[in-house]
Amino acid sequence: MGLVAPAAHAVVSTLYVMGGTGPCSDSGPGSSSQPFCTISKAAAVVQPGQTVIVSYGNYPEAVTISAKGTATAPIKLIGRATSATIWPAGSASPAVNTAVGDHAFVLNGAQYVTISGFGNTANKESVLVQNSQHVTVDQMFIANPQAATPDVRVAGSAGCDRQPQHLQFGLDSTPGPAAPPL
Secondary structure: OOOOOOOOOOOOOEEEEOOOOOOOOOOOOOOOOOOEOOHHHHHHHOOOOOEEEEOOOEEOOOEEEOOEOOOOOOEEEEEOOOOOOEOOOOOEOOEEEEOOOOOOEEEEOOEEEEEEOEEEEOOOOOEEEEOOEEEEEEOOEEEOOOOOOOOEEEEEEEOOEEOOOEEOOOEEEEEOOOOOOO
């Protein structure tokens, strides 16, 4: 009688976050039926090729992303709207990430990561990208109460891109070295 190998667990392509608007658990699987409660939990477990869908809502947290996707398996964090909410000038409303500290999102050492569709506020730069490669910040609405700082700061990073979005006080970019081959 031969031994049967245990079935390999397939990595799901989509993780879900639905903080405060339904049954969620940061100790669950992040599935559509049991989503995570925080963006931070999803950012801590996301794997190359996965997309994190964040439902509309208020997420009072500072999210650090150090995940490493690849050119063929990028990582995406997407803020989703409810169909009933309109914001600004008729566009759909994103998930709102109100930072509890200096930044709503910090991408540190991240590679091939896109964050898109969030509304952010923070005490300093709402989005800080540092020591990262191939990061895209896309379709963001950023309200910056500290007019002395830019909305998005890119420092020591290569291949980073900011797509059309609503920025109140702009972008500060200090590019880093060219990305090494993977």
